[in-house]
Amino acid sequence: MPGPADGDGNGTDAATAGYRPLLFSIAYGMTGSVGDSEDIVQDAFLGLTRARRAGTEIADLKAYLTTAVTRLGINYLGSARVRRERYVGDWLPEPVVVPADRPGPAEYAELSDSLSMAFLVLLESLTPVERAVFMLREVFGYGYREVARTTGKSEVNCRKIFARARGRIAAGVRQDGAPPPGRQAEGEELARRFFEAAAGGDMDELFAVLAPDVVLHADGGGKTQVVARPPTGREPVLRLLAGLFRRLRPLGVTLRPAWVNGRPGAVMYDAGARVAGVFELDVADGLVVAIRSVVNPDKLGHLGPVSDIARWPPPG
Secondary structure (H helix, E strand, O other), X not given: OOOHHHOOOOOOOHHHHOOHHHHHHHHHHHHOOHHHHXXXXXXXXXXXXXXXXXXXXXXXXXXXXXXXXXXXXXXXHHHHHHHHHOOOOOOOOOOOEEEOOOOOOHHHOOOOOOOOHHHHHHHOOOOHHHHHHHHHHHHOOOOHHHHHHHHOOOHHHHHHXXXXXXXXXXXXXXXXXXXXXXXXXXXXXXXXHHHHHHHHOOHHHHHHHEEEEEXXXXXXXXXXXXXXXXXXXXXXXXXXXXXXXXXXXXXXXXXXXXXXXOEEEEEEXXXXXXXXXXXXXXXXXXXXXXXXXXXXXHHOOOOOOOOOOOOEOOXX
């Protein structure tokens, strides 16, 4: 039987369970995968349980768990990189979805607003250690001493790694034209207009909310048909969206607004109330500048059915 310090046997006693949201955020920033992040956090708690049972004295639980999750994330990326090099089409992270009308699950409560899809795609240009150093320093605000202890590198080395990683990220932002990370609460009303226009077939309204250089990225993973090359420009994107929703409307597909990775977006449900896709919008200067759509079914399995959640837009 687990002792008092072991809680449920997985290291999740009252003293450690409070760190779960932070640990999930770090793991997700490292992996871009909800399911793998949950596994990494669970493995970190199991490691804590084994250490306690072996009599190891742990003075700083937060530091111990953060280090475990970070290093597990680095190991994960070593094998994930090979898989992603063979990935079919655009790669986007598994979406973290928080319903627009109610709080999200506790595991996502501390998910940094900086972990937008665009930001996570930029992080793909970094090595596993660079990603860990950059995430801990830039996103979670760790000091260099903490970063060094967590990653097992020297403080001097961490400063060099961070500078190199920041340069790569800055170059990626300039190349992709991605807006800076951050929660875009001001885009919520614009997102509502966008999805209502798309679902209702109002092409004039849809045209009005798209930026002239808007781009659409779609991740089908070779499992769902998507465009091979991301369309760029208001008219190409408009044509694609018009055709997509024209085909979907007779099939009973519905949309529900949500925060997706800290950005305004929506979840698309099929007639059987199963998640068929997730949209995330980047908004700047009152216009939609980028649309990211995940329709790869392998990346949607962690999202449950619509169940008792009201569909959107409402009928009538």
